[in-house]
Amino acid sequence: MEPSIENYIKNLVRDAILHLQFRNERQTYVVANWKMNKTIAEATEFFQKLKGRQDVKVVVCPPAPMLYPVQLMIKQIKKPIGLGGQNVHWEEKGAYTGEISTGMLKDVGCEYAIIGHSERRQYFLEDDATINRKVKKAIKAGIIPILCVGETLEEKNLLQTEQVLSRQLFGALKGIDMSQLIIAYEPVWAIGTGQSATADLAEQTHAYIRSVLKQLVGHRAETISILYGGSVNGENAADFRSMPNIDGVLVGGASLNASSFDEIIDVFAKGVPNI
Ligand code: PEP
Numbered sequence: 001m002e003p004s005i006e007n008y009i010k011n012l013v014r015d016a017i018l019h020l021q022f023r024n025e026r027q028t029y030v031v032a033n034w035k036m037n038k039t040i041a042e043a044t045e046f047f048q049k050l051k052g053r054q055d056v057k058v059v060v061c062p063p064a065p066m067l068y069p070v071q072l073m074i075k076q077i078k079k080p081i082g083l084g085g086q087n088v089h090w091e092e093k094g095a096y097t098g099e100i101s102t103g104m105l106k107d108v109g110c111e112y113a114i115i116g117h118s119e120r121r122q123y124f125l126e127d128d129a130t131i132n133r134k135v136k137k138a139i140k141a142g143i144i145p146i147l148c149v150g151e152t153l154e155e156k157n158l159l160q161t162e163q164v165l166s167r168q169l170f171g172a173l174k175g176i177d178m179s180q181l182i183i184a185y186e187p188v189w190a191i192g193t194g195q196s197a198t199a200d201l202a203e204q205t206h207a208y209i210r211s212v213l214k215q216l217v218g219h220r221a222e223t224i225s226i227l228y229g230g231s232v233n234g235e236n237a238a239d240f241r242s243m244p245n246i247d248g249v250l251v252g253g254a255s256l257n258a259s260s261f262d263e264i265i266d267v268f269a270k271g272v273p274n275i
Helices: 005-025 040-049 064-077 102-107 118-123 128-141 153-157 161-172 199-223 237-241 258-268
Strands: 029-033 057-061 081-085 112-115 144-149 182-185 225-229 248-251
Touching (some): 029 112, 029 225, 029 258, 040 064, 057 112, 102 128, 128 144, 153 161, 237 258
Parallel strands (some): 029 057, 029 248, 057 081, 112 144, 225 248
């Protein structure tokens, strides 16, 4: 049966109200992905210089051997900074040389784990099924996954962005309780290239990601924070922050330096605007 115009308008208005209501409730995050960078001495210097803020959730994801020392540094400077791993395994223990379990992450104070970063997909051949197992295990263990999705330049040029994102999201989130989940949209062509997506393009893509999440969890999709990642810096951060579907950023290069990371934190710490 065709929906009446009256019902169609009612649904549109209801969706707009839900969107505005949850937008103000969604957590804003500024997440640092240090990748394979920083010694203990460099991390110590970083935290000595970092100002940080109380009014935005900042999370730092150092390399695995640095998790424990970084946890101690965060405690010492008494700043509200969360700790995250850059990867996690789907099993709790066993013969998996080089891997890290959720129990180990929790033991050193991690609340978060980046899962499915494009560098893991590209260099370590992680596919959607593997990522699904990791996300499932993290949620079960009480670690909040920061699930990365994004298209390559080739896929973008072939106009396959939506198709790729839909496949990645359905694949990674199959059978998952999404109450504790963060999504990071990271177009591969924007990572480490200095060529960030425009805020308009990122907003359009985030709205698409939210529409896919809606297919998976209905209106609860409005409560899931979706971060943008890819060449974010102190200059372009404000453009991303002004967008209604962008709930923070995942930062690589610019998170390695305390003052450039502080610039980004300051932009997102001004609170969510009333729209
Ligand atoms: C990343 O790799 O997660 C990332 C966003 O890197 P960069 O900010 O350097 O583009």
